Amino acid sequence: MRTVLLTGFEPFDQDTINPSWEAVRLLDGTQLGDDVRIIARQLPCAFANAGACLNELLAEHRPQMAIAIGLAPGRSDLSIERVAININDARIPDNLGHQPIDSPVVPGGPAAYFSTLPIKAMVRALRAVGIPASVSQTAGTFVCNQVFYSLQHALADSAVRSGFIHVPYLPEQAARSAPGQPSLALEILAEGLRIAALTAWNTQVDLAETGGQVS
Template sequence: MTIDVLLTGFAPFGGELENPSWEAVRRAAPMLRDRGVAVQDVELPVEFGRAGDLLETAVREHRPGLVIATGVAAGRTAITPERVAINIRDARIPDNAGAAPIDEPVITGGPVAYFTDLPIKAMVAALSAEAIPASVSQTAGTYVCNDVFYRLQHLVATGTGAAGAIRGGFVHVPSTDAVDVGMAAAGLARLTEVALGSPSDVRVSGGALH
């Protein structure tokens, strides 16, 4: 089955009862379907390796043109499309399977990093225009979010296991005390529409000093 968009979020971890990324995805998906977008939403486990494997399986099964993976970034106060995925696993806490890799590659022999091919600055501009807090992020961390992001971009770059060309990227949502789930879902739906309709990005500043 071919679809327009694959959205993924994560299961709860770290003792939490829910993960805002999955809550945003499962609410954004019907919003997009109501607007005529064919969407498949998938919840991924917070596990190094296995999450990326399941993402790749979903891509092979559904053959989306666009993949947006999401995760939660506690401490951030905005929705943050990620610019770059790096080839490293360095866990501050164990994942849900108890794994805590240190200084290991996501893919042995893979490139040091991949840049997303999504129009992240246009996505941020669209959310800001609707008073939804958003900014470009320069780091997806070194935990399972980055692991999935790197696996996705490797899939985009190499076509490994995919049927046809895909575009992909990663978006972090903040915890619900910073942005409520309803706003995060609306933001995710809007930035997905922008990604679908914008093959190239806008040339505006999205950099950071640190």
């Protein structure tokens, strides 16, 4: 049985839930084909051990594809990330109280890594079923970007394709702590991630269509 590893994060910034994990864990064990299934695992929201935890999961499960998922407050869709950068610059402390500023994810590593997923095909597939999605040009500089960069770095010399997706708040989160912020229902997030993973698995060559931004 071949595997697709999906990861989500534990809650952070004094919240009690994280939609990335709530959606991902619903997909644990989901079949994407006769011989491929999703394995869902949670990552800590901490600079000191998120990357190490990710590497342990890669070594344990040896996935044929890996997608990390995180929360991006303020976004309104499933944001398929294009690029991870080699910088940690935390606006807030992580769950261990650490707040690195202008430090590299991997000392001496490349300035950036691109996703190796068919990001534009994934966006098209999501939009085709009415789930809002877009290509994102930045994964930020918090633990999400650190994990994205660490994932691409770990798999850079392998044939395993990988990348990162940001998701919005859940409606109950927005109502409780961020009134007016965009959100998507858990069922939509989970189904969107399933479609994104399935599309990535079945698409070897990405679409050549616009996904850029003016600014």
